[in-house]
C-alpha cells in the first residue's frame with residue numbers, strides 16, 4: 354500500500370470490480386474523462402483489469418480515504434525503463450469527493466513512489482483543455498503544460514483540445530521537500 358495524507362493507494366482486488374464498473378459508467382466522471390455515454394459491462398471491466406495487470410509496465414490502484422472508503426482509481430502505464438518515463442491517469446469516481454484535495458493527494462502519493470522508489474525521470478498525462486479542476490490539481494504536483502493536442506476528442510457535439518502535461522523528478526523533489 355502507498356500511504357498518503359488524505360488517502361492511501363492499494364491494489365485492485367476482484368471485490369473492487371463493482372465500484373470500477375460504476376465509476377466508468379458514471380455520467381459525471383465520464384464527461385471529464387471524455388467518454389460521456391460510456392457503457393461497459395462487468396465482463397469488460399474484468400477483462401480490462403486482467404489484461405492490464407498482465408502487461409507488466411502498468412499498475413492501477415484503488416484510491417481509499419484514510420477511513421477506508423474507496424473513492425476512485427489512479428494508475429501509471431506505458432512505463433518505459435530506458436527513458437525512465439511513464440504516463441498516468443486518475444479518476445475520483447465518487448463525485449462527492451471532488452474538490453476536497455483527495456485527487457491531489459493521490460497523485461502526490463503515486464509520484465512519490467514513481468520518483469523516489471522507482472527512480473523515474475518523467476511522468477506525463479493528457480487532460481481536456483476544458484477540465485480546469487484537473488489541470489489545477491496537476492499543477493499543484495508540479496505538472497506543467499507542454500503542448501496542445503488540437504481537436505483531441507469529440508463529445509457533446511464539439512471538438513475539445515487536449516493538453517499534455519508532465520512533471521520531472523527534479524521539479525517534484527523541490528516541490529515535495
Ligand SMILES: CC(C)(COP(=O)(O)OP(=O)(O)OC[C@H]1O[C@@H](n2cnc3c(N)ncnc32)[C@H](O)[C@@H]1OP(=O)(O)O)[C@@H](O)C(=O)NCCC(=O)NCCS
Pocket residue numbers: 382385386425443444445446450451452453454455456457458479480481484485486487489490
Ligand atoms: C481531477 C480530479 C482527480 C482532481 O481531484 P480533486 O480531489 O477533485 O482535486 P483537488 O481538490 O485536489 O484540487 C482541485 C483544485 O482545482 C480547483 N478547482 C476546483 N474546481 C475548479 C474549476 N471548475 N476551475 C478551476 N479550478 C477548480 C480547486 O479549488 C483546487 O485548487 P486549490 O487547492 O488551489 O483551491 C478529480 O476532480 C476527478 O477525478 N474528476 C473527475 C474525473 C477527471 O476529471 N479526471 C481527470 C481526467 S484527466
